[in-house]
Amino acid sequence: MHRIWQFDCNRSLLLGDDLSDITVDDLNAALTGDPEALEVHLELVERDVVLDGHLVKIHCHCLTVDANGRVEPHRLAEFMRNAVTTYAIPRARMAAAKARDEKYKSGEAVAALHEEAKRSFTDLARTGEGGEMLLFLLAERFLKLPQILCKMDLKTDTRQHYHGADGVYAGVTDDGILKLFWGESKVYKDVSEGIKDCFASIAPFLIEPDHEGAEREKDLILLSDKADLSDPTVTAALRQYFNKDSKQSKRVKYCGIALIGFDAAFYPSDGVKAVAEEITKAAKTELENLKTRIGTRLTAEKLDQIEIEVLCIPLPSADGFRKAFLKAMGLTE
Numbered sequence: 001m002h003r004i005w006q007f008d009c010n011r012s013l014l015l016g017d018d019l020s021d022i023t024v025d026d027l028n029a030a031l032t033g034d035p036e037a038l039e040v041h042l043e044l045v046e047r048d049v050v051l052d053g054h055l056v057k058i059h060c061h062c063l064t065v066d067a068n069g070r071v072e073p074h075r076l077a078e079f080m081r082n083a084v085t086t087y088a089i090p091r092a093r094m095a096a097a098k099a100r101d102e103k104y105k106s107g108e109a110v111a112a113l114h115e116e117a118k119r120s121f122t123d124l125a126r127t128g129e130g131g132e133m134l135l136f137l138l139a140e141r142f143l144k145l146p147q148i149l150c151k152m153d154l155k156t157d158t159r160q161h162y163h164g165a166d167g168v169y170a171g172v173t174d175d176g177i178l179k180l181f182w183g184e185s186k187v188y189k190d191v192s193e194g195i196k197d198c199f200a201s202i203a204p205f206l207i208e209p210d211h212e213g214a215e216r217e218k219d220l221i222l223l224s225d226k227a228d229l230s231d232p233t234v235t236a237a238l239r240q241y242f243n244k245d246s247k248q249s250k251r252v253k254y255c256g257i258a259l260i261g262f263d264a265a266f267y268p269s270d271g272v273k274a275v276a277e278e279i280t281k282a283a284k285t286e287l288e289n290l291k292t293r294i295g296t297r298l299t300a301e302k303l304d305q306i307e308i309e310v311l312c313i314p315l316p317s318a319d320g321f322r323k324a325f326l327k328a329m330g331l332t333e
Helices: 024-030 035-039 073-081 084-088 091-104 108-119 129-141 191-207 217-226 232-242 276-300 318-328
Strands: 005-007 012-014 042-049 057-063 147-149 167-172 178-188 252-263 308-315
Touching (some): 147 217, 167 252, 178 308
Parallel strands (some): 252 308
16 A cells, blocks of 8 residues: 655654654644733642652642732633633634634634634533633643643533533653543532542543543544644644554553632632732642642542642632633623
């Protein structure tokens, strides 16, 4: 059988069984958004905290404090709203819309996609979609892991959540092993419940043997057809990692991203000025207290030897965060 060679300006790709590996540069080229814009709303407290006997890295962000001593969850929600198109619309459709707008010197096509993206979100009061989108923003702008499957585009009912992982992201090792990060987010009032439910939800995607009945199987099938890194050549190489008939399918390592948002008492009540240094100090103390609970749940779910990025987000109010997000999205008054 003859093989067909396809070239772009920087690299070559052999089409067939012997596809080239995805590189760090390929993934970095697909990242979206300005990391500094995220830092306006979320202050990094700790990063890369490790637990003995586990492969997790724990990171903690808290809400920033402005010059007036205010913590503004509504500003965070508005920032998230402005990024919904990047999150909810497949890269190929976004690229086509941008090309059309450039051709006709217009902004109509991208504006239409923005409205479509907003309509894909549910208005249910207990929605977890705000947490899922926050996971997306931190994965791409903080962890530098691009989203490779746009799950919001797969929804058939705006009032239903897509069944599967809360997001699928990609990393790569130096020797070309694709690190597939299954995402799960829980934003709960009680942090212990959030930790328990988050790891229980993500565990099947990480530890079940590969077979047709595995929890991850539906998403793997979708990835073989819909995984997207914008560049057509790179996307073709990426999809071969999910082709069961390709040798690349044996070069996928399952990892996780777990976002846990929770109520934190150290934020000041309304009308009381916040002090950024005091919030940071309290958040570090809170994180130290959470390490044992995180380790206990990892052991209980048999996740000790699975690489997981854990994002801890203490909030003034989990319910308040959800309400602010729904309001910013225009889904509630």
